[in-house]
Amino acid sequence: MSAVLTVSNLHAGYGDTTVLRDVSFEVPAGEVVCLMGRxxxxxxxxxxxxxxxxxxxxxxxxxxEDITSWKGHRINAAGxxxxxxxxxxxxxxxxxxxLVIAQRGNNVEKGIAQAAELFPVLGERLEQEAQTLxxxxxxxxxxxxxxxxxxxxxxxDEPTEGVAPVVVxxxxxxxxxxxxxxxxxxxxxxxxxxIALGTRAYVxxxxxxxxxxxxxxxxxxxxxxxxxxx
Amino acid sequence: xxxxxxxxxxxxxxxxxxxxxxLIALGxxxxxxxxxxxxxxxxxxxxxxxxxxxxxxxWTGSVVVGMVLAPxxxxxLGVLMERGILRFLYERPLDSLLATFGLSVIxxxxxxxxxxxxxxxxxxxxxxxxVALGLNIPWWRLVVVAAxxxxxxxxxxxxxxxxxxxxxxxxxxxxxxxxxxGINVGVIRAALFAIGCGLxxxxxxxxxxxxxxxxxFGLLFLxxxxxxxxxxxxxxxxxxxxxxxxxxxxxxxxxFNISTVFAQIVVLVIAIVGVRLRPIVSEKLSVRRDxxxxxxxxxxx
Numbered sequence: 001m002s003a004v005l006t007v008s009n010l011h012a013g014y015g016d017t018t019v020l021r022d023v024s025f026e027v028p029a030g031e032v033v034c035l036m037g038r039x040x041x042x043x044x045x046x047x048x049x050x051x052x053x054x055x056x057x058x059x060x061x062x063x064x065e066d067i068t069s070w071k072g073h074r075i076n077a078a079g080x081x082x083x084x085x086x087x088x089x090x091x092x093x094x095x096x097x098x099l100v101i102a103q104r105g106n107n108v109e110k111g112i113a114q115a116a117e118l119f120p121v122l123g124e125r126l127e128q129e130a131q132t133l134x135x136x137x138x139x140x141x142x143x144x145x146x147x148x149x150x151x152x153x154x155x156x157d158e159p160t161e162g163v164a165p166v167v168v169x170x171x172x173x174x175x176x177x178x179x180x181x182x183x184x185x186x187x188x189x190x191x192x193x194x195i196a197l198g199t200r201a202y203v204x205x206x207x208x209x210x211x212x213x214x215x216x217x218x219x220x221x222x223x224x225x226x227x228x229x230x
Numbered sequence: 231x232x233x234x235x236x237x238x239x240x241x242x243x244x245x246x247x248x249x250x251x252x253l254i255a256l257g258x259x260x261x262x263x264x265x266x267x268x269x270x271x272x273x274x275x276x277x278x279x280x281x282x283x284x285x286x287x288x289w290t291g292s293v294v295v296g297m298v299l300a301p302x303x304x305x306x307l308g309v310l311m312e313r314g315i316l317r318f319l320y321e322r323p324l325d326s327l328l329a330t331f332g333l334s335v336i337x338x339x340x341x342x343x344x345x346x347x348x349x350x351x352x353x354x355x356x357x358x359x360x361v362a363l364g365l366n367i368p369w370w371r372l373v374v375v376a377a378x379x380x381x382x383x384x385x386x387x388x389x390x391x392x393x394x395x396x397x398x399x400x401x402x403x404x405x406x407x408x409x410x411x412g413i414n415v416g417v418i419r420a421a422l423f424a425i426g427c428g429l430x431x432x433x434x435x436x437x438x439x440x441x442x443x444x445x446x447f448g449l450l451f452l453x454x455x456x457x458x459x460x461x462x463x464x465x466x467x468x469x470x471x472x473x474x475x476x477x478x479x480x481x482x483x484x485x486f487n488i489s490t491v492f493a494q495i496v497v498l499v500i501a502i503v504g505v506r507l508r509p510i511v512s513e514k515l516s517v518r519r520d521x522x523x524x525x526x527x528x529x530x531x
Contacts, residue, residue, distance in 0.1 A: 051410045071416075072409035082410045090403045093396075101400055104412050105393050145411065 003061075004029045004153050004183045005050075005080070010058035012049035019045045020207045023058070027153060032184040034194040034215055037204035038228060043187045044085055046204065047155045051075055051082045062153065081149055083142040085157035085187070089130035095141060096126040102145035115144030118174055136167030143174050147181070154178055157187045172196060191224050203227045244482030246371045249378040251478030253433045254451040255458035255470055256381055260426030261308075262456070263465045264402045265419060267316055268323060270330040272455055273448025274337040275304045275427045279434025280443055281341060284352050293355050297435040304431025305424040312423035317416065320405075334448070342445040352438035374436050381429065382471055388425075389467065398422055402465070454478075457501045463508060477501060 005027040013019040019042045027033045037043050049056045052072040060068045067075055076082075089098065096112060103111045116123025119140040125133065130141060139159055146154045159175060160168045175197055178184060188194045194201060194215055201218050203211035211223055218224045254276065261269040279300035286296025311333065319326035359368040389395035401408045401418040409415045434448070441447065458477060462469030477497050484493035 053406060053410065071414075072406075073412050073414045076410060076412035084407070084410075088404060088407045090400045090407065092403060093400060097396055097400075100393075101396060101408075101411055101413065149412075 002029055002063075003027060004063060005185065006059075006061040007050070008059040008061075010046075010049065010056060010060065012045060012054050012056035012058075014045075014054065018207070020049060020056075023204075023207070023209055025202050025209060025212065027183050027185050028200070029152075029183055031199045032179050032186055032197050034198035034201040035185060035187045035204060036189065036191075036194060036201055036224065036228060038189070041204040042207040043204055044157055045207070047082060047084075047157055047185075047187060050080070050155060076149075079152035081146045081151040081154055083139075083146050083154060083156045083159060085161060089133070089138060089141065091129075091131045093130060094127050095122055095130050095133070098130050098141055098145060099126075099148060103148050111148030115141075115148055118147060118177065119144055119170070136163045136171075139163055139167070139171060140174070143171070143178065147174075147178060151182050153183045153185065155185045155187075158189065159186070160188070160190060160193050168193075189228060191219060191228065194224070195219055240366055242365045242367045242371065243485075244479055245375055247482035247485075248475045248478035249375040250437065251454060251458050251481075252382065252471055252474030253374070253378040253436065254430075255455045255462075255474055256378075256385060257426040257428070257430035257433065258455045258459050259385070259465075259467055259470050260422045260429070263459050263467075263470065264398065265320070265422055265426075266323070266402070266464075267320070267330065267423075268327040269426075270327060270452070271311070271334040271337065272330075272426075272430055273450075273452035274334045274341075275308065275430035275448070276434030276437070276451055277337065277341060277445065277448035278304050278307060279431030280352065280438040280441075280447055281345060281350075281434075282431065283435040283438045284345075284350055284443055287352060293353050293439070297355070297432075300435035301428035301432040304434075305428030308427025309420055309424045311427075312420050316423070317419065320419070338445050338448070345445070347444055350443040352443060354439040370439055374440070377436055381432075382467070385429075386467060394418075394421070454497075457498070461501050461504045461508065463512070473501075473504070476504070 003026040007026070008024045010020055010023040011018055023046065025033075035043050035046065045054065048054050050060060052070055052075050056068070058068065059066065062075070062078055062080055065078060067078060067080075070078070099112050099115055100108050112126065116126070121137055122140055122144055125137070130138065133141060143159065146156075156175065159171055163171065172193065175184070175186070179197065186194070186197060188198070198215040201211070201213065201215040201224070202209050203218070203224070205227065211218060211227060257275065258269060258272050261267050261272060282300040282303045283293050283296035286299065287293040315329055315333070316326055319329055354370045356369040356373065359366055361367070389398060397408070397413045398418055398421075400411075401413055401415050402422075405415050441450070454477065458470055458474045461477065462471070462473035477500065480500055481493050481497045484496055488496075
């Protein structure tokens with residue numbers, strides 16, 4: 001199957017500090033690839049580098065397009081969107097305005113209706129400032145923003161981290177729905193979530209990929225538990 | 231006897247000064263209030279606008295063409311400055327302060343080289359005045375007040391009712407998130423800087439007939455512009471308008487009774503006390519808003 005994202009020999013970091021070293025992997029079209037690792041392994045750094053937010057060397061191909069030196073807005077327009085871990089929002093802007101920005105003015109009401117159908121709570125709070133949403137609702141907004149742009153690849157950073165179990169039960173079906181529409185690269189520490197959603201997994205340690213393969217196989221042979229144990 | 235009869239005939243100057251304080255700070259709302267650049271070159275964009283009006287008056291005999299072109303000239307120079315220098319300094323506020331200070335000195339010196347330090351005058355495009363409610367109202371000053379009111383509504387509309395305004399608000403509040411959500415942050419920042427400089431240029435051109443021009447012209451307005459933006463709350467257009475009216479109006483009233491120098495000192499004191507009290511007032515207003523919102527929610531339920 002062709003790869004929607006191909007990363008080769010990626011080195012990236014903050015300022016003079018290199019965090020990621022010689023990272024190479026693929027996200028095949030139509031799959032959910034889990035990027036796993038302990039805190040500080042470099043998972044979020046990898047997503048930021050892919051979205052053009054950090055200096056990097058190596059090669060990043062989105063489909064056949066070399067996006068290594070592209071800026072974030074161009075990467076987004078090309079079809080790769082990011083759902084950040086910290087559920088970032090724009091202070092003072094409403095839920096509706098966030099969804100409008102995500103779509104950049106294209107068929108806005110249809111997109112808003114889609115997001116509201118997936119997460120009814122968002123539909124009830126369209127005119128509420130996004131910064132006043134709970135953590136779980138912000139995660140929903142992040143996923144809703146990704147959904148409405150019909151991307152080819154979604155980078156999702158720990159969507160279930162720090163969220164109440166009852167909200168996780170709402171988020172997982174939504175992520176499963178996204179899986180039907182786009183390829184997903186899912187950063188996750190929770191093995192159960194990875195198995196529920198993922199097909200393939202890469203394990204990152206100290207900025208280096210140390211394991212890769214079928215997520216179930218890595219779970220069955222104890223690799224994931226061993227690598228992610230504290 | 232009417233209230234107007236109790237006022238000095240030039241009381242309209244209070245309104246004019248309030249409008250001028252808002253007008254000179256409107257451009258700074260974009261460059262400092264939104265983009266967070268401590269823009270010490272703001273006064274020189276007023277200077278550029280004023281001298282553009284003057285130059286066209288020299289070339290054509292009419293100041294109107296220059297007044298129309300002044301914001302365009304200032305906006306183009308603003309974009310060149312932002313793309314060439316300031317875009318590298320958004321995360322380095324001290325460096326941007328130094329850069330804008332240096333640029334302000336360079337522009338002032340260039341103007342002095344070209345036009346000398348001799349005072350210049352820009353003609354009043356309309357001239358004359360009329361009397362209303364016992365007040366003497368010069369036509370051009372009325373134009374300045376009307377233009378300020380119109381510009382405030384245009385800026386409010388631009389920022390709150392357009393797609394550009396939405397992207398701009400998103401960009402200044404979280405540039406990294408804006409970029410990854412598909413907004414070209416570089417273009418938005420350049421556009422905001424251009425608008426800020428253009429508004430400064432327009433303000434300079436509008437105010438030129440009310441003042442004698444010299445290369446120090448922009449410095450006259452720089453401190454008061456910052457006072458208005460800071461007192462109004464950085465990034466708050468409504469706050470800016472309120473602060474401009476408070477400070478400009480106070481200066482206008484005080485000038486009836488005390489010298490301009492002492493009036494400016496009192497205005498500075500008002501600004502300092504205002505900045506000290508603003509968080510308290512904001513907090514009380516915020517609590518009141520929350521109470522009203524909760525009450526509405528309860529009544530709705």
